[in-house]
Amino acid sequence: MNFPNIGLGTFRLKGEVVQQSVQDALDIGYRAIDTAQIYDNELEIGQVLQKSSIARDELFLTTKVWVDHFTPEKFIPSLKNSLTRLQVDQVDLTLLHWPAPKMNIDLKTTLELLAEAQNLGLTQHIGVSNFNIQQVQYAIDLLGKARIFTNQIELSPYLQNKTLVSFLKQNDIAITSYMTLAYGKVLHDPTLKQIANIYHVSVAQVVLAWALHHHFHVIPSSTNQAHLTSNLEAQQLVLSPEHIAMIDGLERNSREINPEQLAPQWDL
Numbered sequence: 001m002n003f004p005n006i007g008l009g010t011f012r013l014k015g016e017v018v019q020q021s022v023q024d025a026l027d028i029g030y031r032a033i034d035t036a037q038i039y040d041n042e043l044e045i046g047q048v049l050q051k052s053s054i055a056r057d058e059l060f061l062t063t064k065v066w067v068d069h070f071t072p073e074k075f076i077p078s079l080k081n082s083l084t085r086l087q088v089d090q091v092d093l094t095l096l097h098w099p100a101p102k103m104n105i106d107l108k109t110t111l112e113l114l115a116e117a118q119n120l121g122l123t124q125h126i127g128v129s130n131f132n133i134q135q136v137q138y139a140i141d142l143l144g145k146a147r148i149f150t151n152q153i154e155l156s157p158y159l160q161n162k163t164l165v166s167f168l169k170q171n172d173i174a175i176t177s178y179m180t181l182a183y184g185k186v187l188h189d190p191t192l193k194q195i196a197n198i199y200h201v202s203v204a205q206v207v208l209a210w211a212l213h214h215h216f217h218v219i220p221s222s223t224n225q226a227h228l229t230s231n232l233e234a235q236q237l238v239l240s241p242e243h244i245a246m247i248d249g250l251e252r253n254s255r256e257i258n259p260e261q262l263a264p265q266w267d268l
């Protein structure tokens with residue numbers, strides 16, 4: 001299964017809420033789901049997938065290994081536990097959730113464990129999340145460029161990560177934008193509202209279309225069927241170069257997520 005441009009995020013969603021969101025998303029036509037060990041919802045997502053009539057090879061499932069499991073004793077068993085909870089033999093993509101430089105992580109060992117998980121067939125692809133340029137370069141040097149499938153990073157009109165994005169593009173590493181809507185913050189932006197009015201679409205659709213224009217993969221989360229539908233339909237929206245440039249100009253290095261123990265020194 002190719003990596004769909006739009007998937008469903010599931011951060012913060014648990015129990016019946018995540019199940020309804022995933023069920024609605026699959027019914028609407030989403031074929032990619034993004035979860036993580038720390039989201040504590042793999043089990044519930046697995047139950048929905050189990051009941052679904054969608055063939056496994058038509059779904060793109062991503063999970064992320066939590067930093068507490070970045071040891072030789074815990075890494076592979078924790079991923080096997082994720083597969084058990086998700087009720088699959090293999091996920092499509094496994095990411096290291098954070099580099100966690102202040103937690104005495106042995107990055108070399110952790111990356112080798114990630115590669116071993118792929119060699120064992122537990123995951124089709126491997127990648128990283130919240131890595132800066134130096135850390136991605138380290139992963140490339142250790143495992144080879146072709147092996148690093150994506151870097152999943154916070155990326156919205158208010159945080160465009162231009163230096164990191166250009167490095168990833170140069171190295172043919174897919175860019176996954178998380179919190180593309182800045183968890184709703186960008187939806188009140190006057191420039192985005194103005195553009196949305198011109199196309200008679202929602203602000204969320206404008207933002208997602210802008211991200212897709214830049215070849216970012218997006219994984220917006222929603223518990224609302226209308227939002228899920230319109231977010232998916234953003235794929236059909238083509239913005240003019242002038243409007244893309246206006247959104248490019250909204251950059252303000254405004255980061256929503258920056259946990260001290262987990263985050264790297266971000267590239268400016």
Ligand SMILES: NC(=O)c1ccc[n+]([C@@H]2O[C@H](COP(=O)([O-])OP(=O)(O)OC[C@H]3O[C@@H](n4cnc5c(N)ncnc54)[C@H](OP(=O)(O)O)[C@@H]3O)[C@@H](O)[C@H]2O)c1
Nearest residue numbers: 009010011178179180181182183204220221222223224227
């Ligand atoms: N790798 C990492 O460290 C990391 C960190 C954070 C997130 N992520 C991933 O990225 C995903 C997305 O991030 P996120 O969920 O935090 O934030 P987000 O997708 O930027 O925003 C989600 C919020 O926007 C609202 N929303 C969605 N579509 C909308 C629409 N069309 N109109 C109006 N409001 C809309 C949702 O509310 P409603 O439910 O009301 O629609 C929800 O409150 C996560 O779920 C997770 O899978 C990864």
